[in-house]
Amino acid sequence: MEASGENAAGPTESLESVQCHDHASEHKGLESQNRNVPPPEANPFMQPFMQQFIDIMQRMAPQPQPRDAVIGKNYEVVRRQGAKVFAGTTDPAEAEEWLRNTERVLDRIECTPEQKLRYAVSLFEKDALDWWETIPGSKNRPITLTWNDFLKEFADKYTPPVYRNHKKVEFLELKQNELFVAVYELQFVRLSKYAAEEVSTDELKRDRFERGLRLEIREKIAIKPPSYGALLEAALRAEDTSLERSSTEAKRKRLTGNLNPIPGQSGAVSFRGSGLQRGWYRGRGMGQTSRSPSVSSGRGGPNSIGFGGRQGPTRSFSGRSIPSYAN
Structure with missing residues (x-):
């Protein structure tokens, strides 16, 4: 019985081995066929265009520049944007205005705090530069001071606490x-x-x-x-x-003042702009066509009007005494 069991297992193992061997043989056959397939030939008409495209892309790619050249270029940009040199001052308001303008320019070109410090110091000259070089750490390379350090030192120098x-x-x-x-x-x-x-x-x-x-x-x-x-x-x-x-x-008030009598001359009659001044009285039979009226303060009183020194009797008209003349 044991022999028959062993004989039964034997054929089964042999069948599995044969199947695995067949699959491996098929896989190797496919790999061999793939290796034997030649690669596609390049199109000779496209090669010049592809090379030209590659050359153009290489020229368009940004070329790395030395750090000093980049910094120098940005210094020029800062000045073109309106930043001004600072030689020092004794006027706190002037110093505040310079710092305000400089910060505005640096914010416009989107500088980092470290760049702000470099560019602001690059604008110093004369007394301002002499002062900055006395600040501890100002000559350290690399720079150890920060932008906030700069703002504090600048304020203490040019806009002191008393101000x-x-x-x-x-x-x-x-x-x-x-x-x-x-x-x-x-x-x-x-x-x-x-x-x-x-x-x-x-x-x-x-x-x-x-x-x-x-x-x-x-x-x-x-x-x-x-x-x-x-x-x-x-x-x-x-x-x-x-x-x-x-x-x-x-x-x-101006209109009311023009209508009110002038103090001290409440009874005076004004002929300014009237017909009398324009010769309205001419041709009235008074025989005074060539003489101008004049206000007299003689016997007729302050309200009497004289023509060439002739004074006649007066008559009342609206509360005012106006002389009457015979024809």
Whole structure:
């Protein structure tokens, strides 16, 4: 029985071995066929065009430049964008304006903080350069100072604490007084940077600005605006209304003043622009066609009018005494 079991297993193993051998033979046959297939021949007409395309792409690829050349080129860009050289100054406002303009240019060309430091220092000359070279670490290579270090050193040198404190007090005491709202707002914004904690939120900024407005402007703002911008707009409208009212009242006073009698001459008769001055009285049979009327203060009183020294009796006309002349 055991022999028959072994004989049964034997044929099974032989069949599996034969099948694996057949598959391996087929795989080797396919590989042999693939190796024998020749590669596709290159199109001789396309080769010149392909080589020309490769040459063009190589020329268009950016070529690496030395670091010094790149930095020098960017220095020129900084100046072309409006950055100015700085030779030092004793005027803090001038130093602030230079730094403000320089930061604006550097932000425009999207510099890193390290590049900002390099380019800003490259604008120094004369006294400014002499000062910078005294700063510890300014000559280290590579540079160890940061852009924030530069800002601190520059502020301590050219806008010292005593100057900034003075500007802070000026901001805290700022009032509109006789300024227009727009001018007051410009000064408010310009000085607010010296007291940043006083305008750290929009609400604080609004309240500080409102306290500086003139009383007549504040009284015209019935409802508290929700923001600084809304308050500014309301103040400008209130000012326009106030100016318009003042202009209207001034015109009314001028018109009223022209209609009122001149003090000390309440009974005087003015012939300015009247027909008498233009010769209206000529041809009336008075025989005075060539003489001009004159106001006399003689016997006829301050309201009498004389013509060539002839004085006749007077008659009353609307409360005024006007002389009558015989024909």
